[in-house]
Amino acid sequence: MRSRLRNDILLISSIALAAALIFAAGAIFRHTKKGETVEVTLGGEHYASLPLSQDAELDIEGLCLLKIENGEAYVAEAVCRNQICVRHRPISAPGEVIICLPGRVAVRISGGPDFVV
Amino acid sequence: MKKTRRIALLGLLVAVCFVLSYIEFLIPFTSLGVPGIKIGLANVCVMAALWLLGPVDAAAVNLARIFLSWLVFGSFTGFLYSLAGGALSLALMILLKKSGRFSPVGISAAAGAAHNCGQLFVAAVLTNTAALWYYLPVLLLCGLAAGAVNGIILTALLSRLHRGEGTDNVEKS
Numbered sequence: 001m002r003s004r005l006r007n008d009i010l011l012i013s014s015i016a017l018a019a020a021l022i023f024a025a026g027a028i029f030r031h032t033k034k035g036e037t038v039e040v041t042l043g044g045e046h047y048a049s050l051p052l053s054q055d056a057e058l059d060i061e062g063l064c065l066l067k068i069e070n071g072e073a074y075v076a077e078a079v080c081r082n083q084i085c086v087r088h089r090p091i092s093a094p095g096e097v098i099i100c101l102p103g104r105v106a107v108r109i110s111g112g113p114d115f116v117v
Numbered sequence: 118m119k120k121t122r123r124i125a126l127l128g129l130l131v132a133v134c135f136v137l138s139y140i141e142f143l144i145p146f147t148s149l150g151v152p153g154i155k156i157g158l159a160n161v162c163v164m165a166a167l168w169l170l171g172p173v174d175a176a177a178v179n180l181a182r183i184f185l186s187w188l189v190f191g192s193f194t195g196f197l198y199s200l201a202g203g204a205l206s207l208a209l210m211i212l213l214k215k216s217g218r219f220s221p222v223g224i225s226a227a228a229g230a231a232h233n234c235g236q237l238f239v240a241a242v243l244t245n246t247a248a249l250w251y252y253l254p255v256l257l258l259c260g261l262a263a264g265a266v267n268g269i270i271l272t273a274l275l276s277r278l279h280r281g282e283g284t285d286n287v288e289k290s
Binding site for chain 1: 219253258265
């Protein structure tokens with residue numbers, strides 16, 4: 001009976017360990033995965049699409065300034081008071097979004113397999 | 118075990134199994150924030166069949182449960198999910214039980230995790246999304262927890278059944 005208990009604990013903890021490993025692998029994979037396109041929407045409507053691979057600057061109606069550098073997109077300047085979008089870290093993985101609520105601007109990475117749930 | 122007794126016991130297990138499925142259908146586990154999670158109490162019956170009768174009878178109870186759920190709750194995708202999860206978990210249970218190295222709680226916990234793996238696999242194939250793999254760790258852990266609960270219930274059930282009469286050829290768990 002004792003050895004069964006030990007086996008049970010081994011069995012359960014190895015499955016839990018597998019879950020942890022898959023989670024870790026997923027987290028690492030997600031951050032190394034690059035998207036292809038930067039989609040900008042303004043007030044819910046499509047505004048612009050830019051390739052993530054090319055450095056660029058985009059002034060979105062004077063509301064915020066989007067910059068693409070080294071395969072990462074970020075908001076460099078914004079006219080709003082709280083500056084949340086400016087403080088957001090640069091995004092590059094498919095599905096990642098930077099949102100400027102006051103300006104109703106959303107910057108989303110798309111392309112490649114969508115790995116972010 | 119006499120044939121009539123076996124048939125009666127199988128019918129009983131299928132009936133209880135189905136009632137448990139229905140009770141779970143009424144409990145909104147999804148509102149807890151993890152979609153698709155449930156305890157899977159019906160599996161206690163499948164396990165009871167496996168311990169009291171054998172692998173073939175357990176498979177019969179499991180199939181009957183899945184088929185009945187399909188007829189009553191009426192979703193074909195749900196049927197496919199149940200079938201994949203049920204088949205995988207039962208196969209694992211049979212193997213682990215045969216090895217004789219694990220207690221019902223351990224076997225049930227592993228089976229719960231296997232059940233969720235099977236379901237996720239079907240979901241990934243049906244929706245053609247690899248992204249679902251991110252959900253696997255959550256499902257594995259929930260499956261373990263739910264399975265352990267079922268295993269504890271089964272242990273309690275078996276110890277009571279062993280005390281009863283007419284279960285003389287029940288092997289010790």
